[in-house]
Amino acid sequence: MAETTGSRPRGVLLPLALAQFICSFAGSNMNVMITDISADLNTTVHGVQVTITIFLLVMAALMIPGGKLTDRYGRKRCFVVGLAVYGVGAVLSALAPALGVLILGNSILEGVGTALLIPPVYILSTLLFTETSSRARAFGAIMAMGGIGAAAGPLIGGLITSGLSWRAAFGFQALVIVAIILLSRRITDPLPADPTRPFDLGGAILSAVGLILFVMGILAADDNFWLMLALLALGAMFLAWFFVSCRNKERAGHEPLLSTGLFRNRTSNLGLVTQNIQWLLLMGTSFVVSAYLQVVRGYNAIETGVIFTAATIGLLVSSLSAGRLARRRAARTLIMGGFLVTIIGVVVLLALAGSALNPWAFAPGLLLIGLGLGVMLTPSVNVVQSSFGEELQGEISGLSRSVSNLGSSLGTAVAGTILVADPGGHAYAAAMSVLAAIGLGGLLAAALLPRRTVSAPPVASRDT
Numbered sequence: 001m002a003e004t005t006g007s008r009p010r011g012v013l014l015p016l017a018l019a020q021f022i023c024s025f026a027g028s029n030m031n032v033m034i035t036d037i038s039a040d041l042n043t044t045v046h047g048v049q050v051t052i053t054i055f056l057l058v059m060a061a062l063m064i065p066g067g068k069l070t071d072r073y074g075r076k077r078c079f080v081v082g083l084a085v086y087g088v089g090a091v092l093s094a095l096a097p098a099l100g101v102l103i104l105g106n107s108i109l110e111g112v113g114t115a116l117l118i119p120p121v122y123i124l125s126t127l128l129f130t131e132t133s134s135r136a137r138a139f140g141a142i143m144a145m146g147g148i149g150a151a152a153g154p155l156i157g158g159l160i161t162s163g164l165s166w167r168a169a170f171g172f173q174a175l176v177i178v179a180i181i182l183l184s185r186r187i188t189d190p191l192p193a194d195p196t197r198p199f200d201l202g203g204a205i206l207s208a209v210g211l212i213l214f215v216m217g218i219l220a221a222d223d224n225f226w227l228m229l230a231l232l233a234l235g236a237m238f239l240a241w242f243f244v245s246c247r248n249k250e251r252a253g254h255e256p257l258l259s260t261g262l263f264r265n266r267t268s269n270l271g272l273v274t275q276n277i278q279w280l281l282l283m284g285t286s287f288v289v290s291a292y293l294q295v296v297r298g299y300n301a302i303e304t305g306v307i308f309t310a311a312t313i314g315l316l317v318s319s320l321s322a323g324r325l326a327r328r329r330a331a332r333t334l335i336m337g338g339f340l341v342t343i344i345g346v347v348v349l350l351a352l353a354g355s356a357l358n359p360w361a362f363a364p365g366l367l368l369i370g371l372g373l374g375v376m377l378t379p380s381v382n383v384v385q386s387s388f389g390e391e392l393q394g395e396i397s398g399l400s401r402s403v404s405n406l407g408s409s410l411g412t413a414v415a416g417t418i419l420v421a422d423p424g425g426h427a428y429a430a431a432m433s434v435l436a437a438i439g440l441g442g443l444l445a446a447a448l449l450p451r452r453t454v455s456a457p458p459v460a461s462r463d464t
Contacts (some may be wrong), residue, residue: 008187013138014123015183019083022176023114023150027408033166034121040166043099051103055220057295058111059405060215061208065354068257074193075127077122079182086113087177094170102308106170108258116169119397126385126397127190137326137383143377144319145391147370150282152312154290154304203245203257210238211402218413258395262388270397270449273384274335274399276407277442278380281342282373284411285311285434287294289349289362291419292428297359310363314370319378331379332449338376339443345369346436356404378457383449411435 034048041047070078089109096102125142129135214235243263246256254368263269286308293299293307296307300331318325318338325334383402386397418431 002162003312012124013141013181015084015180015187016138016140018176018180018183019121021145021149022086022173024146025153025156026106026110026114027150027153033157033161033169036161036332037102041096041099041102047099049090051099051107054103055075056219056405056409057212057215058108059404060211060409061115062112062115063119063402063405064207064211064257064395064398065204066115067123067395067401068204069116070120070123071193071194072161072197072199072396074189075120075123075191076184076187076189077116077193079187080126080181081182082113082115082117082120083177083181084113085116086110086419087174087181089113090170090174090177093265093383094167094174098168101272118401122381122385122400124190126188131462135386139385140321140378140383141317143381144316144374147282147315147319147377148312149247149260150286152308154286155308156304158304160173166312168366171417177188184214188344198255200249201247203249204331206238206242208247210235211406213450215406215409218425232328233261235396249439257264259398262399265387265448266383268387271380271387271401272400273445273447274339274376274442276403277438278338278377279404279407280411280414281435281439281442282386282411283408283430284415284438285346285369286445288415288419288428288431289366290437291415293359293362299359303359306358307362309416311366311370314372315374316368316370318371318374321382326379326382330451331383332446332451334379335376335383335446335449335456336443338372338374338379339439339446340372341375342369342372343436343439343443345372346432346439350432358385397456414438 030048030052037048037463038044066078066082070338084107089105089112092105092109093303094105096105102125102215121142122139125138126135129138156172157169160166160172177350210251211233213231217228217235220231241261242257246258247260248259290304293304329337345365345368347365348361352364353363384400385396414434415431419427
């Protein structure tokens with residue numbers, strides 16, 4: 001497939017990057033609006049937390065089927081439909097008179113919209129940017145915007161909520177969605193839709209149930225240890241059933257929801273592990289440091305967001321350098337370097353911030369964490385997406401996004417469990433130390449990647 005030239009790549013990339021930004025922003029900015037929403041809608045903090053939880057469950061359930069639907073209905077069509085559903089959900093959330101309407105708008109419609117629009121972001125980037133460095137630049141811009149949305153979400157959400165209201169934050173999301181839809185007119189789907197492609201409904205149900213149970217288990221980690229284990233075991237059982245179902249369908253000559261060949265690619269599997277741990281570190285660090293600043297140091301949402309600017313800057317600088325770094329260094333080197341810098345950042349954060357009263361003592365550690373995460377987010381995505389040809393892009397994109405979302409949920413759950421178990425000041429240091437140890441696991445997975453990764457041919461066989 002020919003590489004897009006001239007001004008077209010930038011015109012195509014902008015709506016894709018903005019789409020990742022707004023979805024990441026939506027996933028993190030709600031944390032600073034919980035009190036305002038609960039007071040305005042005459043509900044409890046727990047009620048708003050349920051809204052956030054359902055949003056995570058809907059995304060987890062539908063991300064893999066959402067990726068598969070792009071083959072049948074087209075990547076751009078799914079992207080635009082997902083944006084429209086998300087936008088309706090944002091407007092409904094802004095106007096919500098009660099918690100039930102907020103759940104419908106934010107948890108259901110925005111969750112469904114996200115599951116439809118995010119897989120096409122990565123599929124279109126893979127298909128439109130075929131040269132290694134240009135694809136790395138594209139993924140770098142998208143991951144930078146995603147990281148900024150996640151890291152700066154509390155600050156932007158706090159500013160909007162404090163200056164206007166929590167409803168205005170949803171109005172902001174709706175306005176961005178309208179802008180993306182207008183900008184997406186420049187996108188041309190590089191592959192025609194194939195309405196004859198079968199859709200594995202049974203596999204979609206099994207994968208959805210398995211992922212919902214698994215995410216529920218992760219979210220139950222800070223409430224009930226035995227419930228967590230039971231839900232994780234049930235989730236694993238359904239996901240194993242889903243895998244066996246896919247294998248049996250392939251042997252019978254039918255097309256499953258996911259090709260089992262996706263799981264036989266060692267490079268992709270290792271890349272998925274690094275993706276999971278990267279998002280675990282990003283969301284886990286954000287949760288722990290935010291809780292520490294607000295609970296122990298007594299900072300408000302805006303002050304906390306300002307301190308996080310160091311991590312946002314680091315992530316932005318390193319992500320936007322992805323194209324140049326990809327030309328100079330192998331993906332394995334970049335991912336290993338990213339994990340190493342991130343772990344060093346956690347150590348610096350613990351050493352400086354724990355004993356200093358000056359809030360800017362957090363800056364060096366957060367800057368290093370942001371730089372490290374930005375360096376490796378892009379090559380990890382590139383390694384996974386480039387491991388397969390055009391025919392499997394819908395499937396691997398949905399799987400990749402599900403793995404990343406599980407990492408985000410797991411990061412918050414791990415950190416929350418440690419903080420709840422020991423609410424004293426030492427719990428925050430313990431949580432960050434655990435995150436650093438998990439980061440070492442990511443470093444090991446990165447070290448097992450091949451020194452040079454080779455992109456798959458344009459079309460891949462379904463049984464390889």
